[in-house]
Amino acid sequence: MALDVVLWGVLTLFATGAAAVAGARRGSTSTFVYAVALVVSMVALCMAVWTLLVDPAATPTVSLPIGLPWLGAHFRLDALAAAFLVVVNLGGATASLYGLGYGRHEEEAGRVLPFFPAFLGGMNLVVLADDAFTFLMAWEFMSLTSWALVMAHHRQPGNARAGYIYLLMASLGTLSLLLAFGLLAGPAGSYTFDAIRNTQLSTTVATAVLALTLLGAGSKAGLVPLHVWLPLAHPAAPSHVSALMSGVMTKVAVYGFVRIAFDLMGPPTWWSGGVVLLFGGASAVLGVLHALMEHDLKRLLAYHTVENIGIIFIGLGLGLAFAANDMRGAAALATTAALFHVFNHSVFKSLLFFGSGAVLRSTGERDMERLGGLIHRMPYTAFAFLIGSAAISALPPFNGFVSEWLTFQAILLSPQLPQWVLKFLVPAIGGLLALSAALAAACFVKAFGITFLGRARTSLAQDARETDRLSLGAMFVLVVLCLVAGVLPAYFIDALAPVVQGLVGAQMPRQSAFAWLTIVPIAESRSSYNGLLLFVLIAVAASLAAYVIHRWASHASRRSAPWDCGFPDASAATQYTAGSFAQPIRRVFGSVVFRAREEIDMPQPGDSRPARLHVHLHDLLWDTLYAPVAKAVGITADVLNRVQFLTIRGYLTLVSGALVALLVILAVWQ
């Protein structure tokens, strides 16, 4: 029943998208489209939650006579699909709610409204697909609709390039997945997932499938080094779409990886876990380092998505490594951590993008060096953004902490692994994870502090107004979720138990059975965490401190002149900037990772121009990996360009020459 309802919902979304094409010019269309999307997402969310909590064992399937004639379209709602359906539709519902307010002021409504519901429907279909053809169709549909949304404001500088790079990377990803499914289906060409599960893969084929899946799903998820499109494309879209792309679509990509690596490929090998761990660790650290160097609010958030995808893939890699060694309990812990982080990241990343969207709408500015002091003008947005920042920085009692803590618990089990490579690798990855968590906290101190604290740096920030109630409503729904998932994680972990059971054949001990809702991943003696107690402690301690300060502190006003805390000038430009905040970290890491070079332009005595500090950053990955490929393609295209203007006889010669050449090869080959 649940599956049918969701499929009807997807159909409704597609119909709404088509209807929006007709009515794009009318103002009421925006409200209509987002309201329908909201209702459908809510219904699908309820269905998914119901499936996950009440009836995870039932896996309803539907087979529709569309698509390839001998295959049809198969859909299936198992526990894994239900879990990701929750993520997709929670993001979809909040983005629609936010869009109800935010989208009213959209200038290019005709370029956003038709694609928004279609994008949501496409993501739902990817999760539900039960054969390779349907999966790839839905995947490509999701890519193309999101591309159209990225290109909504195509006249703004840089957006066209972002769309182009996104399109290239998406095509590459789909191509890889196509090849991966081709290998999975084997020579018999059985494309339903049921048939794929039953085929045995040789080691060579399994290696190729894993590599192709990492390439295909990784490029969509933003795994280093395939992340380059993400910080370009995510900020280019309207903010609620950025939230969907960053918070939800990357999770659909994770779903694709989990579905293939854990479900379809059969028993994992230990080295596949190691490879995934490596990519995850690299993504976590490089993502956050890039974010630290970034002063554009939305691009910073997009880089943080790279980091969090890295954390998720670390969990998944550990899950694969443990499962390959038949350490079921540990594998369940690592996989639960990864899936829980999928949920958490979708919640707080959507929240942060909504916040940055509110800032963008009231100031028209994404560069945080031109913001500041917004906490006075937009107090509710500032509060929501602060909670989101705390959650993504993995501070207790919020949800980000729980899933990262669970990942660390899984890392601490690594000495039990029999392979020496993993024994050494996993603690190193753990170090990287710790580093990235610390740097993420630093980065969000910067993001929140520079944007919302201090004084306004420009008149735009000075005149900012609080955003509308619907947008705030969407943000506060997510704020509550951040807190609830952080304070009562036991229920969330238990809800994920059937999913993990299906993936690795074991599940974590039932958490809500422990006293005081403590979560105990392995054993009481090792480690435990109680979000509720911690929350109460923080609340009581903070209230007490506030009370003590207000009760006993001196109310006498003081005047001070001489030192001014280094802030003698009234100009807002003398405040601490995002660049100054990032400088120490840039000096420590940047010289290697970014080949950062600082140049001080000091005027001669008597010269009245200001001294300047120029910082040159290089993206090493872009320079070494992408630039040569782009150059080679350019040269080849130039050479082949001549072929486009041949005479008729020239073309004939080309064709027959090619035929003769192939025949010669055939003759020599034998």
Next chain:
Amino acid sequence: MDSFALDVAHLFAGSLVLVSFMLLYQDRMFSLLNIFALHAFVVSVSVAWQAHIQNAPHLYITAAIALVVKAIVIPIVLHRIIVRLGIHRNIENVVGIGQTMLGGIGLVALSIMVMLPITTAEGTLVREDLAFALSVILLGLLMMVSRRNAVGQVIGFMSIENGLILAATGAKGMPLVVEISVAFSILIALIVIGIFLFRIRERFDSVDLHALDRFRGERP
């Protein structure tokens, strides 16, 4: 199958290759048409012989189609077109006749080298037949490449089709439907190409393809 039947089949297929070579070096319009009619005639005889030795009466229909349409109707139509266009002058070969013939010999050698090793499982008739058919096809391609005049290219195209028929009848059990549809498409192609010839001449006062290239700004 007795060896006499085989030998005769090979004789016809081999003479088709020979006629293909003859097509290559014709530099006058009418003689080109005549040789093409001969080409089609040899194909139809070959097909008829196949029909006889394979006991496949429907191949007689194929032979009849080849004879009537390609050996009689198409040459006559092309003849009238040429007369109406008033191009009785030479067909310039782009490459010299000597090189073209050498290239043709090379192509025949190539098709034998390709075909014989990969068809070891088949009967002798099919193997040699396929090698000859591939030679005819490649020679037709060579002719299309080496001609500058549109009529010459049309003839090259049709000779390729003759090669395809030879290949198809050599293998047992080609359904008649295939043959009829191929013949039909050839007719359509003739009509389209005929119309094109007139259109090209209307526009450029010539059916020399150089005029097209000049029009596209490729050559001065």
